[in-house]
Amino acid sequence: MRVSKLFGKTQRETPAEAETVSHQLLLRAGMIHQVAAGVYSYLPLGWRVFKKIENIIREEMDKAGGQELMMPVLQPLELWQETGRDLAFGKGLFTLSDRKDRKLCLGPTHEEVITQLVRYNVQSYRDLPLLLYQIQTKFRDEPRPRAGLIRVREFTMKDLYSFDTDEDGLNQSYDKMLQAYQNIFTRCGLHTLLVEADSGAIGGKESHEFMVITESGEDEIIHCAHCRYAANVDKAESIKGKVEPEEPLPLEEVATPGVGTIEQVSNFLKVPKSHTLKAVFYIADGKLVFVVIRGDIEVNEVKLRNALGCVELRLATEAEAIEAGVVAGSASAIGISDIKIIADDSITSGANFVAGANKPDTHFRNVNYPRDFRVDLMADIAQARAGEGCPQCGSKLLSTRGIEVGHIFKLGTFISEKLGALFIDPNGAPHPIIMGCYGIGLDRLLAAAIEQNHDAQGIIWPMSIAPYHIYLCPLHLENPEVATAAEKVYAELEAQGLEVLFDDRKESPGVKFNDADLLGIPIRVTISPRALETDSVEIKKRSEKESELMPLEGIAARLKELIKNLF
RNA sequence: CGGGGUGUAGCGCAGAGGGUAGCGCGCAUGGUUUGGGACCAUGAGGUCGGAGGUUCAAAUCCUCUCACCCCGACCA
Structure with a gap:
């Protein structure tokens, strides 16, 4: 892709409304554009990142045995009334009426729809277990959208639902997803912390969240340095400071x-x-x-x-x-x-x-x-605090902040019972299907990746989700040798299937370098008259300060190797 | 929903006290430049969030409204 043709411009100044780093950088890099509170468009660069994340998730879901399907955003409100979750979601549910005045809602999640779907397709224990998922738009009328892509009203979620015949099966499904989630976040270059969580409006029992640890996170996490106990404050327990025992005295x-x-x-x-x-x-x-x-x-x-x-x-x-x-x-x-x-x-x-x-x-x-x-x-209705005792080992608890990028739940039979999703066991007896659900917010994951990977100059994309792998940056394009070499290298890299952003603009070096840094492309290849004298080009990793020279000859193969090593 | 704040050119802002809008960046054209956001010249671009009111006259004063941002209760 040529920068001169790329839709979306970088901006020098930080838009006033953005306070969170990821929000600022996404706007400045021309990757997103706000349409309304909590509603954003993705521009080509941002969308490329998004799709890479999507693909990683899809691969891991498939690998874990998930089957992808697609459910509608538009859902009859009745379905939600059947499980009573219309009330649990309350005003968060976007509702509307059709021309016949039937009440509909925009799906904030899909347990109801998928359970209904499964009810029609599963009769026997032989049909189970199942792992079904989709990557799809969700709508939640958040009381307060904030921080760019971190908390929005329209967003994309990967939601997988597991269906099992017994607790054992549920535990296995849960563990599979837990592992798949670890893989996803690792592949996206994120450090996450697995924490115990409250299950909130989704309902159910056990649940865990994947937290991207960063100061700007919305959630407080209480954790123990000693024994790995970690929980969302909403859920966290603690040994409350003891008070010396005393003999009761008269009132x-x-x-x-x-x-x-x-x-x-x-x-x-x-x-x-x-x-x-x-x-x-x-x-x-x-x-x-x-x-x-x-x-x-x-x-x-x-x-x-x-x-x-x-x-x-x-x-x-x-x-x-x-x-x-x-x-x-x-x-x-x-x-x-x-x-x-x-x-x-x-x-x-x-x-x-x-x-x-x-x-x-x-x-x-x-x-x-x-x-x-x-x-x-x-x-126990107390808010746990740093400094109190760990409920598992008694050591002092610590507190940090994080962004919740994934959440997994053991739902149980709450929804399947309400909607009559049953299976017949080997003895011919019907039972409600045991469910689990597992969600990742793609937009938020994208933003969290920036929160965790940036510097004062801009974004530092992990290779796996970078919009392009290489920023090809010729200096002095008016110099015919540079122009020729740049075009040649560009063609060669493209031919090798490398993802190249070619800065073919007649801009000063400063402008190009700054844009390269802002956009966060992992490898910068600079072509200049100076380096061409020795038939070489300059390679610089976005994550490092120093650059090195590399011979022009066989550059594509070398870069390919370098990229591979950075994944 | 409660509390706080902001709406003036694509972005960042200025415009006390009413007199019909300006700066920087960006954009266009020409020229000189080029290793970390170059310079000169010329130029385009704004119903001042919207509605109503006060006034000879409103970005500026009054009323109402809308949008957006930030802090709290929600969640991927």
């Missing part, structure tokens, strides 16, 4: 004028926060819930939602809490009878807590559970 009321927050209580009464109990109020599916947790620990809303088994969860407003009879600033579970109380298990580690007295400007000392109050539900 004692203290005046605490103007004291409301845990911070103030702790300061006013000179007790550590871990010696206080915090009351937090949530509205879970429309009902007020009273949450009790040790004062030094934050509530993890994902865990809370799971513990409650609710769909919608939000913090209650102060007005809602007061209406329910709560004394703001001095609330505690003591004497509360008509509100559901859920407590974090941290309240059992410790004694003689300070808690609200449910009277204005008053707290209790020496509150003890279960002596002084009742709890309807006790669970």
